[in-house]
Amino acid sequence: MNSITDQLTFSVTLSTKAHTIAQEYSQGIANPEKRQHIYLNTLAVYAVEYYLECMGFETDWQGSDSCDRLTIQLMNVADLEVKTLGKLECRPVLPNTEICEIPPEVWQDRIGYVAVQFNTELTEATILGFTSQAQAEISLNQLQSLEDFLLYLSELEIAKYPQHKESSNLVKIGQWLDGFVDASWQTIEHLLNPQQLGLSFKNAVTITRGQKIDLGMQLDQISVALVVKLAAASEGEVDILTQVYPVGNYVLPQGVKLNIHDESGENILEVISRKEDNWIQLEFSAELGEKFQIIVTYGDSQQTRLFEV
Structure with missing residues (x-):
C-alpha cells in the first residue's frame, strides 16, 4: 500500500x-x-x-x-x-x-x-x-x-440498488451528440438574452444546452446559467466549452468560481469572475467514457454537476 x-x-x-x-x-x-x-x-x-x-x-x-x-x-x-x-x-x-x-x-x-x-x-x-x-x-x-x-x-x-448502477444525477453528455438530451438542459435561447449569445468555440458547435442555477441564500442569492457547448473533435474525443452567464443581469458578481474536476475529484481547471465580467468560461477535451465534474461556487453556496462523455 x-x-x-x-x-x-x-x-x-x-x-x-x-x-x-x-x-x-x-x-x-x-x-x-x-x-x-x-x-x-x-x-x-x-x-x-x-x-x-x-x-x-x-x-x-x-x-x-x-x-x-x-x-x-x-x-x-x-x-x-x-x-x-x-x-x-x-x-x-x-x-x-x-x-x-x-x-x-x-x-x-x-x-x-x-x-x-x-x-x-x-x-x-x-x-x-x-x-x-x-x-x-x-x-x-x-x-x-x-x-x-x-x-x-x-x-x-x-x-x-442494482437496477440503478448509474447515479441518477449523472449527465451522459456523450448522448447529446446523438440527440438524446435530458429535459432539464434547455436550449440557451430559453435562458439568456440574445445579446449574451454567440461566444466563440474553437470548433463548430454541435450542440449547446444550459441549466439555470441558483447560488447563495435569501438576499444574497443570484441566478446564473451553466452553459455546456459540445463539439466532436477526433475519433473518441470531444471538445467541451463550459460557461457561466448571469441570469437577469449583464454582469456576474465578483467571485463566482467555475471549476472542472476529474473523476477522482482532482481540480483540473479553475476560473473566477472579476468585477464587471459578463461571463466566465473553461475549455477542455475529454475522451469517450471519461467522467468529470463541473462545479459552480459563489460564497458558501455550491452546485455540482457530474458528467460522462
Missing part, C-alpha cells in the same frame, strides 16, 4: 461559516476536553459533507447523530448520513499526528471511517483517506485512498 503522502487528498477551507457551526454546537459545554471534541468533530463533518457534495453524493447532516445536542454531549460522535447508503464517521486528526483514533462508541452502525486532518490554525481540513473497518486506531499511512473511497461508495450504491 502506498504511503498517504503519495495518494490523492482533498483540502477544504474552514470558512467562518464552518467555525460558526462548530461554535454553536460546542458552546455551553463545561468540560474543556468534551468541548474541544465537539468543536473538532463538527469541523470534520463539515469538511466531509463538502467533499461528498463535490463528488455528487447527497448527505443529511441534520439527520445525523452529530447534530443531536444530547447525543454529542454523551458520545464522541462525528457521523454524517449519506443518503441511501448509511452513516460515515468523520474522525478529526490533529496536526503532526500519524494516527487516526476511532472511539469504541462508533464501532457499530457505520459504513466507513474517514480521516480528516487539520492544520495548526484550523483554517484548512485535509481529507486523507478512509477505512471500512472499526478499530481503536489506524496509522495514516494504512488508510485506503480517496480513489478507493469513491469506488467503495459506488459499490455500496450498486449493491443496494
Whole structure:
C-alpha cells in the first residue's frame, strides 16, 4: 500500500461559516476536553459533507447523530448520513499526528471511517483517506485512498440498488451528440438574452444546452446559467466549452468560481469572475467514457454537476 503522502487528498477551507457551526454546537459545554471534541468533530463533518457534495453524493447532516445536542454531549460522535447508503464517521486528526483514533462508541452502525486532518490554525481540513473497518486506531499511512473511497461508495450504491448502477444525477453528455438530451438542459435561447449569445468555440458547435442555477441564500442569492457547448473533435474525443452567464443581469458578481474536476475529484481547471465580467468560461477535451465534474461556487453556496462523455 502506498504511503498517504503519495495518494490523492482533498483540502477544504474552514470558512467562518464552518467555525460558526462548530461554535454553536460546542458552546455551553463545561468540560474543556468534551468541548474541544465537539468543536473538532463538527469541523470534520463539515469538511466531509463538502467533499461528498463535490463528488455528487447527497448527505443529511441534520439527520445525523452529530447534530443531536444530547447525543454529542454523551458520545464522541462525528457521523454524517449519506443518503441511501448509511452513516460515515468523520474522525478529526490533529496536526503532526500519524494516527487516526476511532472511539469504541462508533464501532457499530457505520459504513466507513474517514480521516480528516487539520492544520495548526484550523483554517484548512485535509481529507486523507478512509477505512471500512472499526478499530481503536489506524496509522495514516494504512488508510485506503480517496480513489478507493469513491469506488467503495459506488459499490455500496450498486449493491443496494442494482437496477440503478448509474447515479441518477449523472449527465451522459456523450448522448447529446446523438440527440438524446435530458429535459432539464434547455436550449440557451430559453435562458439568456440574445445579446449574451454567440461566444466563440474553437470548433463548430454541435450542440449547446444550459441549466439555470441558483447560488447563495435569501438576499444574497443570484441566478446564473451553466452553459455546456459540445463539439466532436477526433475519433473518441470531444471538445467541451463550459460557461457561466448571469441570469437577469449583464454582469456576474465578483467571485463566482467555475471549476472542472476529474473523476477522482482532482481540480483540473479553475476560473473566477472579476468585477464587471459578463461571463466566465473553461475549455477542455475529454475522451469517450471519461467522467468529470463541473462545479459552480459563489460564497458558501455550491452546485455540482457530474458528467460522462
